[in-house]
Amino acid sequence: MAHGIDYRDKLILAPMVRVGTLPFRMLAAGYGADLTYGEEIVDHKMLKCSRVVNDVLGSIDFVENGTNDVVFRTCKAERDHVVFQMGTSDPYRALTVAQLLCRDIAAVDINMGCPKPFSVTGGMGSALLSQPELVSEILTTLRRNLDIPVTCKIRLLKSTQETVELARRIEKTGVSAIAVHGRRIPDRPKDRAKWDGIADVVSALSIPVIANGDVFEPPDIPRIKAATGASSVMVARGALWNASIFRPEGKLDWEECIVWENDIKFTKYTVNNMIIRNSSLESPEGRAVHKCQSLLHLA
Numbered sequence: 400m401a402h403g404i405d406y407r408d409k410l411i412l413a414p415m416v417r418v419g420t421l422p423f424r425m426l427a428a429g430y431g432a433d434l435t436y437g438e439e440i441v442d443h444k445m446l447k448c449s450r451v452v453n454d455v456l457g458s459i460d461f462v463e464n465g466t467n468d469v470v471f472r473t474c475k476a477e478r479d480h481v482v483f484q485m486g487t488s489d490p491y492r493a494l495t496v497a498q499l500l501c502r503d504i505a506a507v508d509i510n511m512g513c514p515k516p517f518s519v520t521g522g523m524g525s526a527l528l529s530q531p532e533l534v535s536e537i538l539t540t541l542r543r544n545l546d547i548p549v550t551c552k553i554r555l556l557k558s559t560q561e562t563v564e565l566a567r568r569i570e571k572t573g574v575s576a577i578a579v580h581g582r583r584i585p586d587r588p589k590d591r592a593k594w595d596g597i598a599d600v601v602s603a604l605s606i607p608v609i610a611n612g613d614v615f616e617p618p619d620i621p622r623i624k625a626a627t628g629a630s631s632v633m634v635a636r637g638a639l640w641n642a643s644i645f646r647p648e649g650k651l652d653w654e655e656c657i658v659w660e661n662d663i664k665f666t667k668y669t670v671n672n673m674i675i676r677n678s679s680l681e682s683p684e685g686r687a688v689h690k691c692q693s694l695l696h697l698a
């Protein structure tokens with residue numbers, strides 16, 4: 400039986416490629432996120448990695464063999480709340496990767512929502528939504544062989560009935576929770592999230608459902624809970640734009656929420672997104688970030 404996490408009443412940093420690296424996860428946790436998902440990492444990539452204890456930084460690095468590339472970095476301080484999100488289409492690859500990671504992470508999540516071509520062509524992400532047998536196999540294999548919690552993140556399907564059928568099937572595998580992004584595969588991020596679609600899943604299941612979509616301001620947190628009945632809430636863009644959304648005392652000014660100790664590419668991506676949302680790339684700070692070549696310049 401998996402031990403560890405009570406998925407009820409949690410505030411969760413969503414998985415975000417290029418954003419959800421260790422510094423951003425620590426920032427979100429510091430502001431009050433109960434669980435912090437890493438960016439999706441594909442199983443093939445992790446299979447080429449070895450675990451290395453980094454005594455200089457005090458981190459645990461999963462480094463691609465024969466290179467110095469750190470594919471996933473974590474540390475003891477986030478051991479109880481970091482969720483590793485995996486892209487996979489195969490139960491045995493998924494299990495091998497999860498076994499490599501399991502002593503350093505709080506839980507493992509399978510991405511079943513990403514509609515991007517690189518995911519879908521590999522049979523991963525939202526391609527899994529039309530493969531219920533494979534979904535069951537992957538989740539059951541992980542569940543039976545790991546003693547950390549296993550979860551997955553889905554999107555809504557075309558009809559309520561299809562979504563609920565898949566969610567029920569997922570529940571039967573014994574996962575600890577399911578995150579539901581209230582959009583369908585063809586929906587764009589600017590289309591409004593369908594909170595009623597999440598509510599349909601909540602009423603059909605007894606495991607905790609994590610509601611995701613369009614939580615941008617602190618008052619949206621109780622709103623999405625009330626509208627969906629979900630016990631937990633996951634925030635992506637609202638946290639990217641200002642990670643202090645998780646702060647119980649209320650949001651801080653976004654400029655106080657910038658992370659430094661990170662790969663310059665990822666930091667620039669994250670800071671650019673904050674600037675686009677809160678100011679403008681044509682502003683002096685926007686132009687300055689564009690020119691930066693190093694974290695020292697960024698500071």
Ligand SMILES: Cc1cc2nc3c(=O)[nH]c(=O)nc-3n(C[C@H](O)[C@H](O)[C@H](O)COP(=O)(O)O)c2cc1C
Nearest residue numbers: 413414415416438439510580612613614634635636
């Ligand atoms: C920059 C960015 C990267 C994302 N990367 C992932 C990812 O790696 N895995 C995933 O399941 N979803 C990913 N998503 C989707 C979010 O987790 C979330 O489901 C979606 O943005 C809706 O939440 P929001 O309305 O709070 O932004 C990403 C979203 C953004 C904005």
